[in-house]
Amino acid sequence: MTRPKRATIVDVARMAEVSAKTVSRVVNNEPHVTEAVKTRVREAMRALRYHPNVAAQGLVRSRSYLIGLVYEKPSPSYVVELQKGALERLHGERFRLVVLPVESVTEREDEIIALLRSAALDAVLLAPPASDHAGLMKELREVGMPFARISPTRLLGQGPSVAMDDVAAAQEAAEHLVNLGHKRIGVIKGDPSHAASDARLVGTMQALAKAGITLHPELIESGLFTFDSGLAAARRLLALDPPPTAILAQNDDMAAAAITAARECGLLVPEDLSVVGFDDSDISRVVWPPLTTIRQPVEDMAYRAMDMLLHVLRGEPEGADVQLGHELLIRRSTAPPKAGL
Amino acid sequence: MTRPKRATIVDVARMAEVSAKTVSRVVNNEPHVTEAVKTRVREAMRALRYHPNVAAQGLVRSRSYLIGLVYEKPSPSYVVELQKGALERLHGERFRLVVLPVESVTEREDEIIALLRSAALDAVLLAPPASDHAGLMKELREVGMPFARISPTRLLGQGPSVAMDDVAAAQEAAEHLVNLGHKRIGVIKGDPSHAASDARLVGTMQALAKAGITLHPELIESGLFTFDSGLAAARRLLALDPPPTAILAQNDDMAAAAITAARECGLLVPEDLSVVGFDDSDISRVVWPPLTTIRQPVEDMAYRAMDMLLHVLRGEPEGADVQLGHELLIRRSTAPPKAGL
DNA sequence: TTGTACGCGTTATCAG
């Protein structure tokens, strides 16, 4: 347990025969240092395996060099992509990423704020549905903690954000089904607390309306973005008379569940039932048949959002909100409806 | 951008009309403070929304209150469970979790060490395969950074660890197939750099040997724990003449791939081919048919490992290594082989 | 039971 004490800036200064401040200048790439001195200092740093003490830096600069990532237990692949993108941008920076999954953003805003304050974060990245939570953002502004929003769907302009166009994406997915000839299309909505659920429904309805198809309320079922909730919703849809010839699920987990539900009813996918997902998560390639789905560039979004956050932390002006493109991936879970229907 | 300056311990002291040291005592629950004073201080803290400055605390105590989690891009569900368990244990503690996915532990030990040092971690949790990396552990000991190991398979006793019995688990899975009547069983190994791959192979061979079955080398294929690698491996196995009647994949992602490969060959699962996975990840319930698999208590393991780490950080003696139980979950991907074979 | 002086490692300020 003899924790070997780390070399400090003073040790380096002594070895390089300069003052501590000069070492500090070298460490922070400040100007006004001779090349000769610079190299001497650098050698001493290497010899002593010197690493600046982040706590001390943080103390004087009142920075923790910690950035939080707030999200709410969505699917594992979503979380991992989120983290990947955020970390990718952080590579080479001094900041570290602290993960902060919360049970429910609504669980008590002030508790979350207390969490953020006690964690001494410099800034936070807000993933849905936290990114749509007005109260949370208000509190963050009050305590002066910068944030960036990933996939917000409402209250735009309340902070830098990166998103995709959920309405357009859902519209595209629905059009794909319409073009295949489907007329009776079931929808499995996502978690109502995620505003994306509504946006996607709107897009779907727009596409159907444009094709002159009315979406009966009975064809709209609600899920929670989980496999199990999707399974229940799909069963209800398939019990209708007549059942839909296609189901548009608002994420891949629920779409996978729809396939399972179809199998329970003895229906073949895509022959008897077409299924469309959303997200292009791992699951979409693992199920059979592989899902037609919308690719949502989660990793890119997290990367860009983190980038915006770093800009803000450097005191640079906030850039404009960013919208990233989506993509309809047509795989094998969709086909024209059977002739007779 | 007017970052409101946070209240300090001095502000609280002034308001409560005591010295800063007394406030410090209250904050840290030290003895020798009157109840009356205590409550007065607590009120002041609340009024000022005081939170101790972690950087300052860390500076004097030479602690960062940061714990790292090192892992190497395994399946998303594994990562998420790992994080969940670790965070669960951290709930209510002052420590925060910093995620540190690395490309490859072997990529250069010293780079990883540099990463850990510059991140100023108090301790690290090592997930496989980092948990089996002798060089890394040696370096960690040298710089005096405590660590705990999750699922190590060799070099036991080199540091506190939590594991399951991979050999026994694989044995159990293989016995299940043997009991169903399978004699020609294919194996898809995991990433060779994960020692668990070998352990699981050993268990499999032991079970087969006990049943008097020899495992021909052609029946052993290697994958990388990913769906795609599993797909390639399964295709090779199914191209054998005769093909195996069962496939034992060393994780669920590869097992799911085996199901897909079977479908490509026009084989039904489990009628024509039984498939067993490993991990009980989300995927196992999402594919069709749901996978017979081994439940690996990843979340519990992470929880326990974090617990051990906290003990070490408190200076308490290291507890004994922990071994957690596994469980064979029989679902619908396994059945007796067809009579004719 | 409570308070005072000092130091943790770093950077900002301002002199040299």
Add this chain to the structure above:
DNA sequence: CTGATAACGCGTACAA
């Protein structure tokens, strides 16, 4: 271009 000195917010050692 370089260095001395004073903070940053808190805990430790020692007094009172």
